[in-house]
Amino acid sequence: MVNSIYDLCVIGGGPAGIITAIEYAKLNTDKQVVLIEYGNTKEVHNTLDDTIIIKNKINHHDPYECTNKGLGGSTQTYGGRCVMYDAVDFQERSILLDGCTWDELIFKDSQKYIPLTSTYFECGEPLFDLQYSKDFKDKRIAENFVNAHITDTKLERWSMPTRFGKRYRKDLEDLSNITILEGYQAVSFSEPTDDGLINEVHLVNRDLKQSTISSIKFVIACGTQETTRLLLKNKTVFKKLNKVPDALGKYYQCHLSGKIASVIFSGDPKKTEYGFLRDKEGIYLRRRFQFTSAFLKQKNLLNTAIWLDNPLYSDPNHKSGSMSLMYLIMLIPFLGSKLAPPAIAESITKGERKDIDKHLWNILKDFPFSITTTFDIFVRRYLLKRKLPGVFLYNKTNKYALHFHAEQTPDSKNTMRLSDDQNNLIIDYNLNDSDINSVILLHDELDTYLRKINCGKLEYWYPKEELFEKIKLMSKDGLHQSGTTRIAKDKTNGVVDENLMVFGTTNLFVCSGSVFPTSSQANTTFFLGVLAIRLANFISIK
Template sequence: MFGDAFDRSQNAAEVTIIGAGPVGLAIALELDRLGISSQVLEAGGLRRRRSVDGLFTAQLRTPATHGPLEAVSAKMFGGTSNLWAGACVAYDPIDFKERKFVSDGVWPITYEDVSPFLEPASRFLDAGPAEFIAANVAHESGDEFSCTSLARFACERRSQVRHGGAAVRSARIRVCLNTVVTEVFLSGDGVVTGLAVASSDGSKLSRLPVRMLVVAAGGIETTRLALNMQRDRPRLFGGEAGPLGRYYMSHLMGSIADVRFLKPQHVDLFDFRKDANGTYTRRRFQPSEATQKKWALSNTVLWPEGAIADARHQRALLSLVFLLSGANGLGRAILPEVIRRRYSENSLGSTAGAHLRNLAPAGFKSILADANSLLERWYADPRPPGFLIRNQGSQYRLAYHAEHLPNRESRVTLTGEVDRLGMNRIAIDLRFTEADAASLERTHQRMSEWLKRGSLARMVLRCNPSDQQKTILRQAKDGTHQLGMTRMASSAKDGVVDRDLRAFGIANLYLCSTSVLPTSSQANPTLIVVALALRLSHHLAHAFKAEERPASLGMHSLRSVRSLPSGK
């Protein structure tokens, strides 16, 4: 049900959750299924408002590498799922293993700890079953790489559309919109006792009691709240020299090469396809685990991209749509914001001149067919997540999505500026390094050699061979995936939360956002963090059911939390 955080007559829920994005909703609904009540506090409302977004702006110390926050996050019911392109990809077993060439990338849990929750997480995200391996393709190249890695795409990307009704109908879930948490109150012995909250317009203030607190406010905002807690308690989370705010990771995205298929029909393998469940999937190239270890490669996937942005399609209408998509309003109606910005900011993409040449009269021969294709896509249910437009040369942009290596100096910090509700704003310094670029260069080199041994395709480099690393770093810009700043670890020296996502030194505080991930993998982080959210829900439910439910948080309930078997 919808509730009012400023109504002091309401009873305290067993679990308070900050954030009503996919992670917060997943926790609330799973706790509800397990018989535990929750209160979900969301800073935004049912629709996005500039006045709320204005509370969450940041200073970009490296604007060349990070998109503005308003473009990569949304403060509203459903959170950033409203901007999401819908890709659901599983982390690989190698991501959880210690790798000599990935410094500061150790997980406190194993792949087996989280894998049981991938299936319900994929279902929750409306991406069908957790099947991420496609049928193998005979290409006579050996097993150094494969093209069996599968991405799944949510049918309904907006979490509030898919799950908001269930949350509002539940008697055990109270969703409080337009409620901003401005302070977390701690007792002297390290227990969260309450929250200071304000209405998003600042007209109402209140203090909420807390029994168990989960911060699921997205990577950046979860980190910002923890940093504001540390501002008032300088030794918290290891102090200034500790891990909080450090190791900020995203992904490297871009293209430095084309892939030319030896037979035109080979590209069909990599098109968006519906599986038996009606879910769209896409096949990608990926180096094997053995190849990654042998050549010290960060985890990377690559795929052919015949997008509207590539003028080689020679279609007038498609070029016109691409040129118009550069306008924010129309572009967001045509493409998810993340995809639109990637196409419009791609430094190795087709020039505007190439698209304008497609507008010559000859390019309009297929305009009716193209218009019909676009309309079919627009009204399809579910709508296809992207385009793979064929061209006569069977040569396509080879896009990559690569792991961003942990770097202690890539970080988020507080500034001296405060917002209108009194919280310090943040500064973002997202760094990509030569090590990131060198790994991607080696990946392309190894894949090119692998393709040469087979009958599927060949790689065509699109930049000077000596400029590969510079070109990769020039394209390195993200911020949609906000990982690492409150990382999981085995000790407080190395991380902010333990294997169960409980904050070190605070008995009843849990953080559950992409910021807890110690490495970034090749995968979009939404699926893995929802899986961790479901795992956390079972941990919390066990804590409440291990003994009788306490009337108020005290040492009795804290014993229940501390006695919980790790990883359950």
């Protein structure tokens, strides 16, 4: 495919690349689009992930647990949780150390693209707050709960889960103005002209055959790791700036995640919404505790969601036969790897094989319900088209574990950088004290508020003096990557502008979680879809 000329070249076939290509092609039926994807969905190992070095394996998953190559990208193992970013994510707070380099105008502008994004993700109506729901607005997460600075109405919606490669391959192929190139890696760009135009991208395929694509516009949409690597290897795209932006490869963020406490509600356990809701379309929904923007700004804390969860599967003291059976199943290598992605499997097993006899005793004591309940869950989770997103079990004592999912501060010391020989992408990633302390303070606030309104209380799993270290050891991410090519108003603070155009160029754009300067309480996937549609619209009129 030598010297082919296109109107738009999209590099990366994950959800961002697929949405950008389809939307642009539909808006511009007379324009030609090429979508370049490096990976092969059948491939077990690849040269890109093999050349990523994680410096902190306690808090960051290995490359093969974080991303997927091939059409559809990481949605090949995506759980399907669709969550919107919040207004506070676009507001400066001193805890962010001037790291909020986008603003609320982007958030407000993005709202009009949420309905179409919801269609792509197949997660139902574009509603992410139950206070606007006719069916659920008057219901609460537990008896006696009252919304105030802590709310229970913020919502996660769930897709099928939608595997973008399988779901949208035909849509891509049916659009006559889209060409798909699979098995090609983008390796370099031509230098920008005096007008800031990039004219070519140079490719290499699996047989090391080189080719060139010429295009009017380019979008890099190959995930945070590979987007960052591509720009680090092509610093000449910043030639007009006379300097590579300081932010490139810096401010890498993920999330803190784990469990340090249980909640014991004081009301009727049958009135507690411990699991999934389903709307009139049959879409799975779930409530979560969140904190208002005003409260987070006043207390200078990080955006965090906390939801009801099961106790640790690996701990037989939960006394649940079904949980013990599921834990033992996940320990079977050939079966566990089929039922869940590596990162999810590890969250269940905690990498431990222990107390097998106690788990077997739980199964026997609950027989036959330990078998029938697990079978019912298996059918709904794996055999139906719209799959049960997760497993949450009723507790007659009204006691549930709390799972936190917390924002991380933008820290310039958290980086992606190239090795001296330029062959490896090295990831330096750690948690800051402020990240961990914010999690603890927000749990304390939830406990204080629940007691005040006579709704319940928290019961910590560890002594207070041990919480900091426990959180530091349990938080492991790398799944929700952001920050390394962040949006900003100018080249001093970021890598791309508010329309995702790379500083120093006039036709090169980035559509990746790497452009998010803050990490929110949400995963990056859904809001990245929003920005992809926004970008497709922008480059259609530019």
